[in-house]
Amino acid sequence: xxxxxxxxxxxxxxxxxxxxxxxxxxxxxxxxxxxxxxxxxxxxxxxxxxxxxxxxxxxxxxxxxxxxxxxxxxxxxxxxxxxxxxxxxxxxxxxxxxxxxxxxxxxxxxxxxxxxxxxxxxxxxxxxxxxxxxxxxxxxxxxxxxxxxxxxxxxxxxxxxxxxxxxxxxxxx
Amino acid sequence: xxxxxxxxxxxxxxxxxxxxxxxxxxxxxxxxxxxxxxxxxxxxxxxxxxxxxxxxxxxxxxxxxxxxxxxxxxxxxxxxxxxxxxxxxxxxxxxxxxxxxxxxxxxxxxxxxxxxxxxxxxxxxxxxxxxxxxxxxxxxxxxxxxxxxxxxxxxxxxxxxxxxxxxxxxxxxxxxxxxxxxxxxxxxxxxxxxxxxxxxxxxxxxxxxxxxxxxxxxxxxxxxxxxxxxxxxxxxxxxxxxxxxxxxxxxxxxxxxxxxxxxxxxxxxxxxxxxxxxxxxxxxxxxxxxxxxxxxxxxxxxxxxxxxxxxxxxxxxxxxxxxxxxxxxxxxxxxxxxxxxxxxxxxxxxxxxxxxxxxxxxxxxxxxxxxxxxxxxxxxxxxxxxxxxxxxxxxxxxxxxxx
Numbered sequence: 001x002x003x004x005x006x007x008x009x010x011x012x013x014x015x016x017x018x019x020x021x022x023x024x025x026x027x028x029x030x031x032x033x034x035x036x037x038x039x040x041x042x043x044x045x046x047x048x049x050x051x052x053x054x055x056x057x058x059x060x061x062x063x064x065x066x067x068x069x070x071x072x073x074x075x076x077x078x079x080x081x082x083x084x085x086x087x088x089x090x091x092x093x094x095x096x097x098x099x100x101x102x103x104x105x106x107x108x109x110x111x112x113x114x115x116x117x118x119x120x121x122x123x124x125x126x127x128x129x130x131x132x133x134x135x136x137x138x139x140x141x142x143x144x145x146x147x148x149x150x151x152x153x154x155x156x157x158x159x160x161x162x163x164x165x166x167x168x169x170x171x172x173x
Numbered sequence: 174x175x176x177x178x179x180x181x182x183x184x185x186x187x188x189x190x191x192x193x194x195x196x197x198x199x200x201x202x203x204x205x206x207x208x209x210x211x212x213x214x215x216x217x218x219x220x221x222x223x224x225x226x227x228x229x230x231x232x233x234x235x236x237x238x239x240x241x242x243x244x245x246x247x248x249x250x251x252x253x254x255x256x257x258x259x260x261x262x263x264x265x266x267x268x269x270x271x272x273x274x275x276x277x278x279x280x281x282x283x284x285x286x287x288x289x290x291x292x293x294x295x296x297x298x299x300x301x302x303x304x305x306x307x308x309x310x311x312x313x314x315x316x317x318x319x320x321x322x323x324x325x326x327x328x329x330x331x332x333x334x335x336x337x338x339x340x341x342x343x344x345x346x347x348x349x350x351x352x353x354x355x356x357x358x359x360x361x362x363x364x365x366x367x368x369x370x371x372x373x374x375x376x377x378x379x380x381x382x383x384x385x386x387x388x389x390x391x392x393x394x395x396x397x398x399x400x401x402x403x404x405x406x407x408x409x410x411x412x413x414x415x416x417x418x419x420x421x422x423x424x425x426x427x428x429x430x431x432x433x434x435x436x437x438x439x440x441x442x443x444x445x446x447x448x449x450x451x452x453x454x455x456x457x458x459x460x461x462x463x464x465x466x467x468x469x470x471x472x473x474x475x476x477x478x479x480x481x482x483x484x485x486x487x488x489x490x491x492x493x494x495x496x497x498x499x500x501x502x503x504x505x506x507x508x509x510x511x512x513x514x515x516x517x518x519x520x521x522x523x524x525x526x527x528x529x530x531x532x533x534x535x536x537x538x539x540x541x542x543x544x545x546x547x548x549x550x551x552x553x554x555x556x557x558x559x560x561x562x563x564x565x566x567x568x569x570x571x572x573x574x575x576x
Contacts, residue, residue: 112271122357
């Protein structure tokens with residue numbers, strides 16, 4: 001039991017160190033991935049996207065913020081970490097896709113200002129779960145007092161959904 | 174440059190210098206924003222927030238510059254109209270790190286009065302916990318915290334957010350704030366210095382018509398002898414709905430020379446309930462506030478004022494966006510009914526003044542021509558419970574910006 005824990009921690013550290021996700025977010029990302037897929041072991045694999053395709057994507061994708069999640073030799077899904085603007089600052093957010101390219105989880109990792117932090121609400125973010133490139137996000141509920149951040153997060157998710165669809169069509173994922 | 178000017182203007186109490194410093198600050202802020210504006214990339218995400226002005230310093234830290242303002246035209250029936258640059262507020266913030274921020278609002282009211290509306294440090298000590306200290310807003314109801322003109326309908330703020338919650342109500346204090354994302358709630362709890370009720374010469378500062386409004390110390394050489402407590406919890410776990418419960422308890426303060434005299438200060442407890450709802454093109458909000466005051470009889474005897482022992486009020490508002498939802502512009506048609514009474518209760522021989530029991534029906538339009546810019550027009554039917562009163566109805570127009 002103890003050995004298992006140690007190995008898990010070591011593996012997580014090694015894989016996350018190589019992931020390129022900023023240090024202050026690593027732990028949070030790790031926790032969400034494990035929780036979503038109910039796994040203890042996994043690895044992040046870089047997804048190679050040609051410069052030509054990258055230039056056509058609505059979201060900024062690179063080797064530092066977008067990974068395939070593998071566990072026991074199987075593709076579990078994908079993880080994307082980025083920043084989006086709130087009123088006067090940026091917030092870090094995470095989107096995890098399952099292997100059907102549907103959103104399995106969204107989370108606001110760090111929110112930095114007074115206004116709009118309500119978008120971190122689990123209940124609100126749950127609206128994105130299950131969405132894929134085929135779905136519109138027009139039905140995402142507004143939050144009084146957080147209009148700008150709601151719009152920003154919704155647009156960010158819209159963009160990554162479109163991006164995933166393009167990557168799928170181009171057979172990158 | 175702007176930061177330096179801001180600090181010098183805080184240190185010196187001379188109006189002219191402050192005005193000059195702010196004007197210079199304005200000019201530099203404007204030139205700043207123009208240069209950054211030109212280089213904004215037309216990215217869909219950044220576009221959403223194109224008004225934001227985050228200027229990254231070399232070490233990765235960030236200064237935030239912003240402003241909000243409203244210019245209004247009030248036309249009471251049968252009287253002269255009034256045109257006023259009601260307020261122009263400069264927002265200045267600095268992010269020392271992900272965990273430590275400073276935030277301030279410097280307000281110019283009616284073109285010539287300068288105030289500091291907020292100036293506090295926020296320290297994010299843990300995921301769900303911030304420590305705060307400085308000049309902060311008292312969390313009570315909706316408008317006191319969300320007072321930017323693009324966030325509410327109507328040229329004028331609801332009357333109870335002037336006479337019962339003395340918006341903008343801010344004092345110096347310390348406290349906690351935070352969010353619990355798993356429960357969809359946020360909380361705030363502060364210790365503030367309280368209202369000032371009596372000057373050394375026995376002049377009373379709070380009274381019947383506008384309640385506690387005259388007692389705000391606003392961080393101007395505030396006197397303090399008893400701490401006051403303020404807290405609010407907001408719950409937003411139902412989609413589209415957000416509800417708030419606020420409370421405030423304490424006593425007013427009086428100058429040293431008089432604070433031992435009976436009636437120099439009064440006790441105060443205030444409770445507020447508020448709700449805001451958005452569903453597609455429909456939105457609504459409402460608020461209820463009740464304040465109970467003790468020792469008002471002694472206070473009125475000492476100062477000759479007519480302070481009530483209870484203040485209460487409520488309003489309800491509904492709005493509908495006449496433009497399709499996919500448009501960036503919004504045209505909200507709204508109606509708000511409000512009733513508030515600053516003599517909801519009186520103590521001793523004081524007879525309740527019916528003219529303090531007021532109601533307002535406001536109907537109009539808010540045309541958001543871009544996120545952050547609003548043109549407003551409304552008509553207010555004003556009345557009170559005094560028979561034969563001659564309160565004039567009023568037509569209002571205004572422009573408001575927030576960036």
